[in-house]
Amino acid sequence: MSAERLLVVRRSGALWGYPAALVEGVESTGGAAVRVRFADGGELGADSVVAIAERLTVRGASARILRRMAVPVRGFALWNDEAVLVADPDPRGAR
């Protein structure tokens, strides 16, 4: 377990958490959607920004659990009664 500062965004209905330290900025794309820019120059689209969660407890995803996931994740967390899929700290693996 680890306590992390995460940018929590909603993408296609699911909550995703990205290490806040790797996020350079968030900008509106005109409608309700946003674009998240990472320090390495990468970007991803999201439906909305949910929160910057301070010290969110992240449970790492073991190989045993990852085997049962359709999407690669680094771990899991809970935010306001919803599961958060925590993306890899390397933004290239997070998108």
Add this chain to the structure above:
Amino acid sequence: MSSQHLLVRLGETVAALPARGVRRVLRAIKVYPMSGAGEGLLGLSEFAGEPLVVLDLARLLGVEAPAGPPPTVTVVAWIGPEAEREIVGLAVDEALEVTSIDGASIAGGEALVAGVPVRLIDLERLGGEAA
């Protein structure tokens, strides 16, 4: 030699979990679904203030579960080999009792408990099979 086991019901099947690997039995805990969760992965819950992955024990074992309400009891247990041990929730239909199973009564991964065949669960190997 005998050892203590927690007997649980999975549909019509009775399974035995080594008691030493069981940390708690919880009823009706909230399980939050996870996007991208596949076969046997029910979602995420909270235990002792931390996220807890909840697995469907019947699905992990390939046990045919009758149509009906989802499992309502969660056994919090340690699974995996010593070096990779992790705590998870195992959803079951019912926790029955803790009983002692005599090693001499075990054959082919099953034991007879009060005349009932019981499937013995190896918590170290549970869920570790290749996809």
